[in-house]
Amino acid sequence: MKYVFFILVFILIPVSFSFAQSNLSVGSEGLSIDIEPTYIKPLSKFTVSLNDYSFGSQVAGIKWQINNKLMSESANERSVSLVSPEQGGQMVIEAVVELVGGGKSVARKVITPTYLDIIVEPQTRTPFFYQGRSLPSIDSRMNLIALVNGTTVSSNDLIYTWQLNNKVVDGGSLRGKNTITITIPMGQYNIITLEVSNLAGESLVRRSIQVRNFTPKVTFYEVSSLYGQSKRAVTNLSLISDSDSIQAEPYYLDIETYNKPDLLEWKLGGVKSPTSAGNPYQITLARNGGNGRSTVDFHVRNLTQLLQGSQGSFNVNF
Amino acid sequence: MKQQIFIIAGALIVLILILVWVYLLFFGTPKSAQDVFSEFGLNGEVDNSIVEAPVEIEEVSTSPTERPKLRQLTTKLVAGFREVKNNNIPLVYFVEKGTGHLYSINPRDGEEVRLSGTTIPNTYKAAISSEGNFMAVSSFTNSKNQPLVVGEISTSSGALELVEGFKQNVRDFSISDSNELLYAMTVNSGLSGYAYDLETAKSKELFKLPFIEATIQWSKLGSLGSQYLYPKPSYALEGSLFEAKNNKVSRLPVDGFGFSALANDDIIIYSSTEGEKAISTIFNRETGVGEKLNTLVMPEKCFLPDSGYDLVCANESVQVPFEFPDVWYSGEFSFKDSLYLISSKELLSAELMVDTLTTSGRELDITNLQTGVNKTEIYFTNKNDDSLWIYEI
Numbered sequence: 001m002k003y004v005f006f007i008l009v010f011i012l013i014p015v016s017f018s019f020a021q022s023n024l025s026v027g028s029e030g031l032s033i034d035i036e037p038t039y040i041k042p043l044s045k046f047t048v049s050l051n052d053y054s055f056g057s058q059v060a061g062i063k064w065q066i067n068n069k070l071m072s073e074s075a076n077e078r079s080v081s082l083v084s085p086e087q088g089g090q091m092v093i094e095a096v097v098e099l100v101g102g103g104k105s106v107a108r109k110v111i112t113p114t115y116l117d118i119i120v121e122p123q124t125r126t127p128f129f130y131q132g133r134s135l136p137s138i139d140s141r142m143n144l145i146a147l148v149n150g151t152t153v154s155s156n157d158l159i160y161t162w163q164l165n166n167k168v169v170d171g172g173s174l175r176g177k178n179t180i181t182i183t184i185p186m187g188q189y190n191i192i193t194l195e196v197s198n199l200a201g202e203s204l205v206r207r208s209i210q211v212r213n214f215t216p217k218v219t220f221y222e223v224s225s226l227y228g229q230s231k232r233a234v235t236n237l238s239l240i241s242d243s244d245s246i247q248a249e250p251y252y253l254d255i256e257t258y259n260k261p262d263l264l265e266w267k268l269g270g271v272k273s274p275t276s277a278g279n280p281y282q283i284t285l286a287r288n289g290g291n292g293r294s295t296v297d298f299h300v301r302n303l304t305q306l307l308q309g310s311q312g313s314f315n316v317n318f
Numbered sequence: 319m320k321q322q323i324f325i326i327a328g329a330l331i332v333l334i335l336i337l338v339w340v341y342l343l344f345f346g347t348p349k350s351a352q353d354v355f356s357e358f359g360l361n362g363e364v365d366n367s368i369v370e371a372p373v374e375i376e377e378v379s380t381s382p383t384e385r386p387k388l389r390q391l392t393t394k395l396v397a398g399f400r401e402v403k404n405n406n407i408p409l410v411y412f413v414e415k416g417t418g419h420l421y422s423i424n425p426r427d428g429e430e431v432r433l434s435g436t437t438i439p440n441t442y443k444a445a446i447s448s449e450g451n452f453m454a455v456s457s458f459t460n461s462k463n464q465p466l467v468v469g470e471i472s473t474s475s476g477a478l479e480l481v482e483g484f485k486q487n488v489r490d491f492s493i494s495d496s497n498e499l500l501y502a503m504t505v506n507s508g509l510s511g512y513a514y515d516l517e518t519a520k521s522k523e524l525f526k527l528p529f530i531e532a533t534i535q536w537s538k539l540g541s542l543g544s545q546y547l548y549p550k551p552s553y554a555l556e557g558s559l560f561e562a563k564n565n566k567v568s569r570l571p572v573d574g575f576g577f578s579a580l581a582n583d584d585i586i587i588y589s590s591t592e593g594e595k596a597i598s599t600i601f602n603r604e605t606g607v608g609e610k611l612n613t614l615v616m617p618e619k620c621f622l623p624d625s626g627y628d629l630v631c632a633n634e635s636v637q638v639p640f641e642f643p644d645v646w647y648s649g650e651f652s653f654k655d656s657l658y659l660i661s662s663k664e665l666l667s668a669e670l671m672v673d674t675l676t677t678s679g680r681e682l683d684i685t686n687l688q689t690g691v692n693k694t695e696i697y698f699t700n701k702n703d704d705s706l707w708i709y710e711i
Binding site for chain 1: 395415416417440442458459461462464507528529530531533549550551552554555556558568569571573606618643644647648649650652701702704
């Protein structure tokens, strides 16, 4: 009798184990986990949902497990809100589905949150003291730099597919091409899309950004021969001393237009004034007897691309 | 009997008084004015020396309690400054804008001494070592790549002895407490950061970035600390914070439009644009939780120690333009700041230290906040005119 019991135990254990394995099928056909948003940043909120639309069996209950820990408070919920792990971390999400009539099925998803930063560097003019970033204007050039963090794959082992307004840049995907230069087309704004894949062709992360086009604007600053250019913008100038130098700064003007403008002129009281040979963006105002009020105008423009230009003015009391 | 005695005594007294009066009338008239006024001399001597009217001396107290706590330290325009080590007595070194001359100023008595008269034309920005023996200066040009002059100040002549090899085009620089010159320059369409030991002349790379337009928060610990970097802010462009340490750059979990930040080991204070409003947040690095401030505090207007949860910030609660912070950088918008002590350890709190406009009568747009060695002085510059100020806590 004792031997019969041991024989039965040895026969039944493998049978029960194989039964359990067959019911815990991972990613059963028609059963999956959807994630919103599709690409997740570290430490960000996201939602997972059970997709059993085309699953053949009827679902009796759902249990959610995160990194093998049961989320008892989310039992029988079809979607759950979660916070992604830190950069470099992974999250294994499992939905254990209990079927009507017994048995279980499991859907699994592994999350590796990734940062994809698209850094925009417009090649337009701002003065040397300006601590902000320049902004793009039509027909100016702009560098786009992609930084992928949170993945162990180096940038040379990644494939970058850049799009500008839904048109692929440089003819297609390029390996290690994390930097591109574009020329800003006409329009109010541009949509830049980047998809990063690994060498196996698996999409790791995708992102779109919208960048507005700006019109160049002129701001004026006083210039001291000793202390250099002031950081305070001038709108109205009182000429206290005998003379004063003023620098015009055409913010967001394309660098090439700034360096070689087709048109650059100063007007004092509506009359064209000669420009300085050394620095055409600077004018020296000198008191020439009497007093009063006048307007100083400045105009710079690329005559081939008329939107690459700007004009501005300020009042001077002397 | 008694009545007769009284009458006789009274008559005698009246007679004596009449005789005295008659004598004085004919013989008692003074011969000169000196007979009228007494002359008091030593041992009866006459003192003819001129006695001058006493000079009224207005007492000027030098006790620190009677100096204005908030005051401008120098009338010179300042390119860079630092409180240097001086036996626990505050002593500030500063470099004059335009000339590059180095001065020391004692904040207590205001004594100003020129230490180096070597002229560096068009000086725009300067950094000074913690002991005041080295300085680095950049000059204004029409380009963002600026020539850098690094020198050691001769204790005998006051001349600046140049350290060769620093005429490259440098984007930004600082000098750490450990006498390391920290600087960033453009290399192959990117930005590379280096630490140059001013004592040993050894150099090492700190970081390499694929973008150029970066704002860098240099560590006071030099190459041993973390350098924090983010793309230069604009309200129309997105930015995020990176930490460079041990030659490795990692992304920190804070970002946004109009993004600027200040970080230490414990917290990150950052401002960004949410909708059309600029907001500030303090992010606790240990808990991973960010808490929004109810007013805009620019990280560029704060001082944050290497560790800890308290910071000193300048702030004015005012509606900022939609194009903020761009218009502040371009000088089209400015603040009238007050100084606050912000604590973020547990409950977020802010305490007003001084309302600078009411106290000084000047509109101070505060930048470059630093505390002194003893933590009893706060120094800053006014962005409007590059003047140097002190506030004694």
